[in-house]
Amino acid sequence: MFAQSFVTTFPALVNNIPPWHYSLPIILFVVVPLLVLIHDYTLYFLMPRGPFPLPFIGNKHLIPTSAPWLQFEEWSRTYGPIFTLWIGRRPTIVLSDPQIAVDLLEKRSTKFSSRPRFVVMGELYWDNAGILVQPYGKEWQVRRRLLHQALNPSALRLYKPVQEAEATRLCWSLLQSPERYEKLIDRFTASVVFSIAYGHRIDSMDSAIIRQRLEFMQYSASLNVPGRYLAETFPVLKYVPNVVAQWKAEIQRRGRVETAVNMSLVRQVQEKLRNAKDASSVPDSLTKMLLEARHSDPDAFAALNERDFSFVPASLFGAGSDTTASTLCSGILMLITNPHVLAAAHAELDSVVGPDRSPKFSDESQLPYIRALCAEILRIRPVAVLGGTPHANSVADTYEGYYIPQGTNILSNSWAINLNPEYYPDPHTFDPLRFISQYTSESLLYLPESPQQVRKGSKKHPSKDGHSSFGWGRRICPGAGLAQNSLFIAVAKLLWAYDILPVTEEDGSTRKYDTFAYTQGFNIRPLAFECVIRIRSERHRAVLEKERMEAEKVMAKFEPFSE
Numbered sequence: 001m002f003a004q005s006f007v008t009t010f011p012a013l014v015n016n017i018p019p020w021h022y023s024l025p026i027i028l029f030v031v032v033p034l035l036v037l038i039h040d041y042t043l044y045f046l047m048p049r050g051p052f053p054l055p056f057i058g059n060k061h062l063i064p065t066s067a068p069w070l071q072f073e074e075w076s077r078t079y080g081p082i083f084t085l086w087i088g089r090r091p092t093i094v095l096s097d098p099q100i101a102v103d104l105l106e107k108r109s110t111k112f113s114s115r116p117r118f119v120v121m122g123e124l125y126w127d128n129a130g131i132l133v134q135p136y137g138k139e140w141q142v143r144r145r146l147l148h149q150a151l152n153p154s155a156l157r158l159y160k161p162v163q164e165a166e167a168t169r170l171c172w173s174l175l176q177s178p179e180r181y182e183k184l185i186d187r188f189t190a191s192v193v194f195s196i197a198y199g200h201r202i203d204s205m206d207s208a209i210i211r212q213r214l215e216f217m218q219y220s221a222s223l224n225v226p227g228r229y230l231a232e233t234f235p236v237l238k239y240v241p242n243v244v245a246q247w248k249a250e251i252q253r254r255g256r257v258e259t260a261v262n263m264s265l266v267r268q269v270q271e272k273l274r275n276a277k278d279a280s281s282v283p284d285s286l287t288k289m290l291l292e293a294r295h296s297d298p299d300a301f302a303a304l305n306e307r308d309f310s311f312v313p314a315s316l317f318g319a320g321s322d323t324t325a326s327t328l329c330s331g332i333l334m335l336i337t338n339p340h341v342l343a344a345a346h347a348e349l350d351s352v353v354g355p356d357r358s359p360k361f362s363d364e365s366q367l368p369y370i371r372a373l374c375a376e377i378l379r380i381r382p383v384a385v386l387g388g389t390p391h392a393n394s395v396a397d398t399y400e401g402y403y404i405p406q407g408t409n410i411l412s413n414s415w416a417i418n419l420n421p422e423y424y425p426d427p428h429t430f431d432p433l434r435f436i437s438q439y440t441s442e443s444l445l446y447l448p449e450s451p452q453q454v455r456k457g458s459k460k461h462p463s464k465d466g467h468s469s470f471g472w473g474r475r476i477c478p479g480a481g482l483a484q485n486s487l488f489i490a491v492a493k494l495l496w497a498y499d500i501l502p503v504t505e506e507d508g509s510t511r512k513y514d515t516f517a518y519t520q521g522f523n524i525r526p527l528a529f530e531c532v533i534r535i536r537s538e539r540h541r542a543v544l545e546k547e548r549m550e551a552e553k554v555m556a557k558f559e560p561f562s563e
Contacts, residue, residue, distance in 0.1 A: 040089055046403035048093060050083035051075065058086030066520050069385050069415040072096070076416050082402070087226065088233065092390070092409040096416035098423065102462045104399060104410065105391055105472035113474040114394045116409050119231045119238055121223040124248060125255040129311045132318070132389055136474070142303045146312050147478040149293065150286040156481050158284045159196045160361045160489075162558070165551035166192050166201075167489045168358065171497045172548040175541065178533035182329060185490075189325040190317075192486050194561075197313040198265050199272070199285035201558040209561045213317055216258045221521070223251065262310035266291075268561075283557045287313045320479040323383045324486050326525035330381040331373075331491060333526045334430045336502045337513050341432060344369055344447050345495045346536075351446035355539050358547055359492035361485070367492060369444065372435035374487050378469040379418045380430055385524045387412035388471055418467060422459045435466050497540050501532040 037055055044053060051059045063085065064071050072094050075083055081097035095101045104112050114136035115122075122133035131147070134140040149155070170188040174181060183205055190210055191202035202210060223229070229247075231237040242249035269287040276282050279292070290312060294301040301309065335342045348369040353359050364371065391410040398404065419427040424434060436444075461467060470480035477483070494500070503511040511530075518524040535541050 036089075040086075043091065043403070043405060044084070044086075047084045047091060047405075047408075048080070048082045048399075048402045050079050050085055050094075053086035056089060058088050058090075060087055063087075069413055072386075072413045073416040073419070076413070082399070090409070091405070092411055093404065095387075095410065095412045097420065098417050098461050098463065098468055099459070100399075101412045101417065101468065101472050105412070105475070108397065109473040111395050111397055112391050112393045112410060114392045116390055116392045116407070117235070118224065119235045120229045120251060121220055124231075124238060124251045125220060125223055125258075126311075127252075127255060127259075127307075129259070129308050131311065131315050135392075136394055139303060139308075142301075143308075143312055144474070144478065146290055146293075146301075147315070150289050151478055151482055153481065155286075155289065156485060159192075159482065160485065161554055162195045163192055163486055163489050164360060165554035166195070167486075167493045168544070168547050168551035169555065170490060171358070171493050172544055172551075174494075174498065174533055175535060175544065179530070181332065181531070181533055182325075182528065185328050186322075186325045188490065189321045189328070189486060192324075193316050193321045195283070195285070195555075195558045196482065197286050197316045198269055199283035199288060199558055200268075200561045201555050203560050207561065212261060216261075217318055217322070219254060220258075259307055259310070262314040263306060266306075266310045266313065285313075286316065316479055316482075319477055320483050320486070322525075323523060324483050326383045326523065327377055327381075327483075327487055328490055329526050330383075331377040331487075332500055332531060333513060333515060333529065334377060334380065335495075335500050336531050337515055338430045339501075340448075341373065341430060342495070342500060344432070345373055347446045347448055348444070349492065349496045353496060355537065355543070357543060358496050359489070361489060363492070364488060368436055369432060369447065370492050370495070371488065372432035374484070374491055375435040375466060376430060376432045377487070377491075379424065379467040380428075381518070381524070381526075382414040382418050382467075382469040383523050383525070384469070384471070385413075385415050386522060387414045387417075388477070388522075389475075391472070391475060412468075412472060414469060418469065423461050497535060497544060499532070499534045499536055501534065503530050503532060 040053075040055075051062055053059050054061070062071075072085075073096065075085075076094070076096035081095065082100050083094055085092045085094060095104070115133050117123075117135075118133040122128060122130060126133070128134065128139075131140065131143045134143070166188050169191075170184055173184045173187075177184065187202060187205050190205065194209075195201045204210075226232075231248075237245070238248070240248065242252070266287055269282070269285065270291060272282045273279055273288065273291060279288075282288055290309070294309070304312075335345075348367060349359065352366045353363055359367065359370075391412075392407055393404055393410065394406065396404065396406045418424070421427050470477040470483070502513065505511055513529060517527045517529075519527065535544075
């Protein structure tokens with residue numbers, strides 16, 4: 001009966017449809033896509049020119065999954081130091097010149113200090129508590145101000161004894177197991193960060209707290225893989241009930257686990273302060289400093305609940321542990337492939353410090369070559385090779401006649417910027433002297449003759465550091481000063497104590513190393529390599545033994561985390 005009724009009534013229904021209704025499919029499937037295409041290609045011609053995008057796909061098919069920064073560098077030679085890539089219909093501006101980065105990200109920082117929207121990692125996993133992906137606004141400014149208070153130059157001075165002691169422990173550990181240098185460097189940077197963040201040291205990378213923290217980092221990074229989650233393209237999917245969206249339920253569950261750990265770490269410091277007869281008996285740490293500041297001025301912390309507060313010290317690990325360790329590994333690779341640099345560093349350390357003690361922070365002003373060596377390591381192999389998390393502009397703007405619509409991703413290609421020959425002649429040559437003035441280099445009479453020359457580019461880098469490996473503007477890494485201090489004291493003590501040399505093969509030849517053999521993630525590190533790390537003399541060994549005991553006394557105040 002139903003079939004017969006349908007057959008007889010359907011023609012009448014069709015005949016009664018108003019004629020304009022037939023145009024709906026044309027509007028939906030022809031007119032609307034055509035208007036979208038007109039909009040997108042109008043933007044293409046208004047924005048900085050780049051590879052021509054395919055409709056609705058953009059340039060995604062052209063971007064390599066391995067080392068995309070190299071392709072971006074190549075495109076900068078074709079399209080200039082500022083160009084646009086399209087990921088689907090979303091534009092990303094790529095910068096390859098430090099002056100343009102300063103013009104946009106620093107001089108116009110009120111407009112260009114926000115972040116793209118991170119639906120999965122930022123909103124579902126961290127529930128907007130992570131400072132890394134927070135958009136520019138009052139909540140982000142509160143967190144940033146607190147980090148600055150705990151990482152300003154006055155605060156950094158409080159942390160130097162820990163960094164000196166941990167660098168000494170690193171040197172001592174290398175006496176026992178030089179072949180494990182990478183693991184020992186990882187422990188050094190992790191212990192510095194945890195001691196400064198929470199007042200607890202790390203004695204082993206196998207400790208539960210470190211394994212847990214690394215798991216959090218790896219998982220959050222996996223959530224930020226382009227194209228993995230449809231919710232990034234269709235944010236409305238974040239509102240689908242967990243019963244239906246099990247992927248979302250699992251992300252939120254794991255986010256609650258990280259939050260619980262962050263809050264637990266803060267509570268441990270709170271309990272120490274509560275139980276201490278004198279607050280000075282509790283080791284200085286970022287968390288201690290923030291807790292005392294909150295106690296003195298609760299209104300300044302009113303915008304942060306306990307969860308949000310706990311994410312402030314937690315942010316130090318991702319920003320300052322793995323990145324500094326990777327930089328030190330790059331330094332070792334550059335030293336074994338540039339023996340004249342090692343010889344120059346040894347000459348300075350022997351002249352200024354001598355063999356009867358290891359370097360201290362108080363020696364830094366008298367060690368310009370070591371400082372320049374650290375800067376050159378940061379320049380030649382920036383860990384955040386694509387400039388870290390992209391910026392986004394909160395309002396539309398123009399630059400050099402180009403239109404930049406609101407919400408555009410702004411990516412600074414640190415690889416191209418740090419290897420730009422206009423700023424760094426012979427950019428692939430490892431040359432600390434490029435960070436030393438001609439006058440200063442001529443006064444360093446203790447330096448041996450070498451094939452190096454003072455290389456100055458036709459353009460001067462706009463940063464006071466001479467490089468921009470820590471980012472730009474208001475989003476510059478808040479722990480940059482801490483990282484630079486760790487890098488300096490570790491490099492100074494390591495090179496004072498050790499010869500760091502290439503492996504000698506069985507046939508007597510020197511092993512060749514590929515200085516471009518790096519991991520392929522957003523943060524790069526040299527692929528594992530062998531080298532020879534050898535104490536320079538028995539006199540140096542005796543000094544290390546003595547200073548190691550002093551370092552252990554310093555670090556005894558920083559108890560390891562209870563397992």
